[in-house]
Amino acid sequence: MMLYILKDKKDYSLLKEKLNQSSASFKLLNLYGKNLILAWPDQYVKNISDESIEVAIEVKKPYVLSSNEWKKEPTIVNIGDVNIGSNKIVVAAGPCAVESEEQVETVAKAVKRAGASLLRGGAYKPRTSPYSFQGLGEEGIRILRKVGDEVGMPIVTEIMDTRDSLIFKNYVDMIQIGARNAQNFSLLREVGKLGKPVLLKRGLGNTVEEWLQAAEYILFEGNGNVVLCERGIRTFERSTRFTLDIGGMVAAKLMTHLPICADPSHPAGKRELVHSLALAAVAAGADMLLIEVHPTPEKALSDAEQQLTPESFEILMNRIKSLAKALGRDA
Amino acid sequence: MMLYILKDKKDYSLLKEKLNQSSASFKLLNLYGKNLILAWPDQYVKNISDESIEVAIEVKKPYVLSSNEWKKEPTIVNIGDVNIGSNKIVVAAGPCAVESEEQVETVAKAVKRAGASLLRGGAYKPRTSPYSFQGLGEEGIRILRKVGDEVGMPIVTEIMDTRDSLIFKNYVDMIQIGARNAQNFSLLREVGKLGKPVLLKRGLGNTVEEWLQAAEYILFEGNGNVVLCERGIRTFERSTRFTLDIGGMVAAKLMTHLPICADPSHPAGKRELVHSLALAAVAAGADMLLIEVHPTPEKALSDAEQQLTPESFEILMNRIKSLAKALGRDA
Amino acid sequence: MMLYILKDKKDYSLLKEKLNQSSASFKLLNLYGKNLILAWPDQYVKNISDESIEVAIEVKKPYVLSSNEWKKEPTIVNIGDVNIGSNKIVVAAGPCAVESEEQVETVAKAVKRAGASLLRGGAYKPRTSPYSFQGLGEEGIRILRKVGDEVGMPIVTEIMDTRDSLIFKNYVDMIQIGARNAQNFSLLREVGKLGKPVLLKRGLGNTVEEWLQAAEYILFEGNGNVVLCERGIRTFERSTRFTLDIGGMVAAKLMTHLPICADPSHPAGKRELVHSLALAAVAAGADMLLIEVHPTPEKALSDAEQQLTPESFEILMNRIKSLAKALGRDA
Amino acid sequence: MMLYILKDKKDYSLLKEKLNQSSASFKLLNLYGKNLILAWPDQYVKNISDESIEVAIEVKKPYVLSSNEWKKEPTIVNIGDVNIGSNKIVVAAGPCAVESEEQVETVAKAVKRAGASLLRGGAYKPRTSPYSFQGLGEEGIRILRKVGDEVGMPIVTEIMDTRDSLIFKNYVDMIQIGARNAQNFSLLREVGKLGKPVLLKRGLGNTVEEWLQAAEYILFEGNGNVVLCERGIRTFERSTRFTLDIGGMVAAKLMTHLPICADPSHPAGKRELVHSLALAAVAAGADMLLIEVHPTPEKALSDAEQQLTPESFEILMNRIKSLAKALGRDA
Incomplete structure (x- = not known):
């Protein structure tokens, strides 16, 4: 795979012609303000040169656009004035599932007051069982x-x-791909197009490399606004619901320019563990946290065991802030 | 969860009325020639009785319709005159990906001659990388x-x-849900409706219980024609591509009335292992096998390493037949 | 690593001198009737030649003596007139733990009558909890x-x-290394010396490669009489106690000349699964089976759930025999 | 299982007599300054009472002495004036393997200066391959x-x-049980007796519960000075050598009174990840860290990839100190 970073404001029609004449597949993209051309397989393209090319990189890894081989500086994903990947650790908080306007409002005000920047909540809920609460859908x-x-x-x-892509296009600021759809390639392409x-959550049975390849599907559609989210993998251990792979998260950070989020709620499975996992993720370098908060967790229609109360969330935010400061960051 | 098996030709409008008056959720289904009502949660329904009820079963497991608690006799899934779940072990064979009409034709004739009953081939291909061959789609x-x-x-x-559901409805005899979409609940519902x-393949990070719950989504839409397919799970072992979970397959057989298929090609990852894994699956009680065969595997556009040649497939079919006979089955 | 297979009855003192003069480490072994020299690291030995050398093999894999790169023909391990690795599938059966002479006698007679060749039973028992029955030890x-x-x-x-090595040397015909001691390298060396x-059981968290390296410790001490035993690995699945890795077993068979045994009892965890797993292992090519049988399983002091009754074992032996026959083997 | 905490300075001979007359197994221990009696099984002991008993606890978990059900206050393990489990985070540092006196001296001085309290180094080395450097043994x-x-x-x-227990008794201050021997029950008993x-490292395939049960073997011999060490478990992920189970470590802390150590070096596998994993472990509540430091890591005889230089270790210690302070601890 060759990745050509093109010179700004330079005509590259000759390069396109050369590629058309070779038997290579290629794709033109604009990502992060750069014009890029991806061309493959290697044997057809390795001898191509053109003066519109600023840099030509031969990529050996199975992910290209999500790799930091070509883009050294970390990507910052902006949602309004919230900047994920900057010095400030961004916290998204809210209920596992949207149950009512009142519930969401209560939580939203509380988490905002405590310092959260984004409001999370499940409307379409992927549930292991068809008999569990499936979410309010569009109403949510x-x-x-x-x-x-x-x-x-x-x-x-x-x-x-x-x-459902139109609804998400019209109403949602940041679209989550859940762990169960982490390799639903049709859906990845679709959010790429939006x-x-x-x-982008990591699938519970996916390697870090596969996670970056899933991101690649989105970037390949020209959408560079991807935040990777580690949420725990499937292992033999059962004292936690999933195993939060802090090491995999750190390894990913060394491989990609994309910002990284950690979800401590799902791997914890019980609220006693959420604070410690959140703090560990911050200490390991997470740019964002995704935390479940419910006004009355014991009455929640899903994941009752792992949601924090607003009070506990406030305490956690304070701990995160002092930790961030010790690490030279902000929260 | 209560499952009511209703008496044949008996009016159950009174029962529906009782359920409507309770605060229970309920669903009426016709599966395997039986009228069924599912009603939950327990506290609202446990005192309901009605003379239209033949049997009332209180189900404690997280899967109901796919369980053999209410349907002891094994389900046979019929596709034309191919019967999956009967005494005969059914073999589906064909290329990993449809590449051309000629390729499919060559393989189809060869596998049919050797004893395969179903033709498999990938048209829409879920590939880990966007740069891999994505399949011919509708043309495939x-x-x-x-x-x-x-x-x-x-x-x-x-x-x-x-x-894509309309295309599948119009052209396809048996619809496969792949491992990556094993918990794509929207897709499960959709094939349920078809x-x-x-x-239904087991997800590479899914437990047997979650696999049965995925089947439950399909049955819950009134579609009882589900064959479960074990295709290897993600473990730490790397001498094989995935770990074919023969034990999980056997455990599933003890839990469900649905027939079970094994896919020895994907876990093997290399063709040297395919025969042994196929024979092991048959010895353990598989009702069906799904095997990748390509006329010239070394030139295949996907999974080149694990596809059998037609010659090797024929040898395998002969071994399967003699094994089936020793087990009192047929192939 | 260089492996020199020496010519029979040829003096190799000159070769030893050359090795002494180099800075290489080397070891002289007699295995399977061949004199062998292992020498490493590569840079010190690659130019050494000598006329006492029949074949010189540069081994790149992390296991050498257990590899089939130098010894193509399968090894047969003989215990009296029981030959493991021959055409006949050898079955070792007996109780999980030795509880009394009467218990062992009852089982031994029954399993022998049904066709078992070896008597197994635990005397020293590795138990997860110190409060579980620890075995009768020397008395056992x-x-x-x-x-x-x-x-x-x-x-x-x-x-x-x-x-305890002296006791085992004096009284035991085949010494088992359990899964918990699969990387207890002191113990591996010790049984190598005996x-x-x-x-040699595979550790529950060990790869196939590590399993062969564990065997290497034993062979390195000059003891080539090793049978590898697959007994299930730790995975996320919980419908079985461990995941019997049939694929790993088959992969191992392609990598080594050593015979391979399967233990279907431990991964099953419950007796309903034992028959199917045993048959699967035979179909996949196991040379030996290790099966737990207890006269009254429900009263067993350990692993009560997974031990077969003598009656069930007899049925299983008959199924194994007919399967073996269909595979061109014997049992 | 009943656990009796006996009154101080109270005669309990009558209780022993009662237990002798029952058919129960029992064991008298002195741990953490308390006389304890463990008695089982339940049916023989549940009606026993005696005035020498201060508290009687019916324990349902598979670990008893290592549980915090009977001992709420955290245990502090003292090694000279180093106190593990106190407010101060204790760091043990040194080379993976002892190679020479000079090497150890250089590292020891450097890590002490940077703030490490304990000197670690491998003398007897458990190596996956018999051809790897096996350590200097007694000389080490x-x-x-x-x-x-x-x-x-x-x-x-x-x-x-x-x-080797006598050598360890005479020369070593803190005895490490490695991951490969985490269920070597003979060795656990032996260090219990010392x-x-x-x-005590967690086995790479062991659950948190099994880890506590391994500790139980040591406590059961009357030795309460156990520090649990999380060092990464085996999972499917390969971007790190092992998966550091921060969640399992936190879960363990909620289950036991024993202090907990984290080893970030082994799961990292490469030094770029060590800092982040160490900080994550501290943020999650680790009482101790075990870190590999080598004067010239690239020349190390083992684990060259993951050892820190003394300079990098010093930077890490400073980061740990400021993190500890933010958490209200000390380092």
Whole structure:
């Protein structure tokens, strides 16, 4: 695979012609303000040169656009005035599932006051069992949008079906791809096409390399606004619900320019563990946290065990702030 | 969760009324020739009785319709005159990816001659990398359909997007849900609604219980024609591509009435291992096998390492037949 | 690493001198009737030649003596007139733990009658909890020895401590290294020095490569009588106690000349699964099976759930025999 | 299982008599200044009472002495004036393997200056391959002892064989049980009998519960000076050598009174990851860190990839100190 970074304001029609004449596949992209051409396989393209090319990189890894081989500086994903990947650790908080406007409003105000920047909440819910609460769907999105606007927080919520893309385009600020859809390649392409910021969870059985390849599907559609989210992998251990792979998260940071988020709620499975996992993720370098908060967790319609109360969340935010400061960051 | 098996030809409008008056959720289904009502949660329904009820079962497991608690006799899934779950071990064979009509035709004739009953081939291909061959899509389906009709074999191929359901409804005999979409609940519901036979692969990070719950989504839409397919799980071992979980397959057989298929090609990752894994699956009780065969594996556009030649497949079929006989089965 | 296979009856003192003069480490071994020299690292030895050398092999894999790169023909491990690795599938059966002479005698007679060749039973028991029955120790070995002699079956039992090696040397026919001690390198060396047949279980968290490297420790001490035993690995799946890695077993067979055994009892965890796993292992090419049988499993002091009754074992032996026949083998 | 905490200075001979007359197994222990009696199984002991009993606890978990059900206050393990489990985070540092006196001396002085309290170094080395450097053995212990005395640091090193216990008793301050011997129950009992502080690594395939049960073997011999060490588990992920299970470590802290150590070097596998994993472990609540430092890592005889230089270690210590302060601890 060759990646050509093109010179700014330079005509590259001759290069395109050369590629058309070779038997190579190629794709033209504009990412992060750069014109790029991807061309493959190697044997057809390695001898091509053109003066429109600023840099030509032969990429050996199975992910290209998400790699930091060609883009050394970290990417910052902007959602309104929230900047993920900057010095400030961004916290998205809210209920596992949207249950009612009142519930979302109560939580949104509380988490904003405590320092959260983004409002999260599930409207379409991927549930292991068809008999579990499946979310309010479109109605849930409307509630989130309304409360987000009221309180002044951009909203993050999960998409499950390519057929819902218009709703997400119109109402949602950051689109989450959940762990169960981490290799739903149709859905990845679709959110790539929408161009909106994407929070891409790692699949519970996926390697770090596969996670970066999933991001590659989105970037390949020209959407560079991807935040990677580690949320725990499947291992033999059962004292936690999933194993938060802090090492994999750190390894990913060394491989990519994309910002990285950690979700301590899902791997914890029980709220006693959430604070420690959140702090560990921050200490290891996470740029963002995704935390479940419910006004009355014991009555929650899903994931009751792992959601924090607003009070506990406030304490956590204070701990995160002092930790961030010790690390030379902000929260 | 209560499962009511209703008496044949008995009016159950009174029961529906009772359920409507309770605060319970309930769903009426017709599966395997039986009228069923599912009603939950327990506290609202445990005192309901009605003379239209033949049997009332209180189900404690997280899967209900796919469990053999209420349906002891094994389910047979019929595709034309191919019966999966009967005494005969059914073999589906064909290329990993449909590449051309000629390729499919060559393989189809060879595998049919050797004893395969179903023609498999990938048209829409879920690939870890966006730079890998993504399949011929709709054109691939047309090739499969044409060759299947010519040779006289029903076809099995994978669906990846809810938006493609009409094509699958019109052209495909058995719809495969791949491992990456094993918990794509929108897609599971969609194939449930189509009503056609489904080959449901186990997700590479999913437990047996989650696999049965995925099947539950399909059955819950009234489609009982589900064959479960074990294709290897993610473990730390790397001498094979995935770990074929023969034990999990056997455990599933003790939990469900649905027939079970094994895919020895994907976990093997290299063709030297395919025969042994196929024979092991048959010895352990698989009702069906899914095997990749390519006329010239070394030139295959995907999974070149693990596809069998037609010659090797024929040898394998002969070994399967003699093994099946020793086990009192047929192949 | 260089492996020199020396010519028979040829003086190799000159070669030793050359090696002494180089800075290489080297070791002289006699294995399977061949004189061998291992020498490393490569840079010191690659130019050494000598006319006593029949074949010189540069080994790149992390295991050498256990690899089939230098020894193509399968190794047969002989215990009296029991030959493991030959055409006949050898079955070792007996109780998880030796509880009394009467218990062992009852089982031994039953399993022998059904066709088992070796008597297995635990005397020193590695138990996860110090509060579980820890085995009868030396007394257990004496019971096994006595019953083995009476019934005419060689005995297999597990060693846990290097300090017990004399007892095992004097009384035991085949020494088992359990999964928990699969990388207890002191113990591996010790059984290497004893020279007796070893049944080497794979560690529950070990790769196939590490398993062969564990065997390498034993062969490196000059003891080539090693049978590898797959007994299930740790994965996320919980419907079985461990995941019997049939694929890893088959992969190992392609890498080594050593015979391979499967233990279906431990991964099953419950007796309903034992038959299917045993048959799968035979179909996949196992040379030996290790099966737990107890006269009254429900009263067993350990692993009550997974031990077969003598009646069930007899049925299984008959199924194994007919399967073996279909595979061109014997049992 | 019943655990009786006995009153101080109270005669309990009558209780012993009652237990002798029952059919129960029981064991008298003195741990943390308390006389304890463990008695089981439940049905024989549940009706026993005696006035020498201060508290009687019916324990349902598979670990008893290591549980915090009976001992709420955290245990502090003292090695000279180093207190593990107190407010101060204790750091043990040194080379993976002892190679020479000079090497150990250089590292010891550097790590002490940077703030490490304990000197670690491998003398007996458990190596996956018999062809890897196996450590200097007894000579290595002598070097560690000499340098430790010179520099004024207690020493930590690994035991591999019960037959070496006298050397460890005489020369070593804290005895490490490695991951490969985490369920070598003979060795666990032996270090239990020695009474010295033990650093007990979690086995790479062991659950948190099994880890606590391994500790139980040591406590059961009357040795309460156990520090648990998380060092990464085996998972499918390969961007790191092992998966540091921060969640499992936090879960363990909620289950036990024993202090907890994290080893970030082994799971990292490469030094770029060590800092982040060390900081994450501290943020999650680790009481101790075990870190590999080598004067010239690229020349190390083992684990060259993951050892820090003294300079990098000093930077890490400073980061740990400021993090500890932000958490209200000390380092």
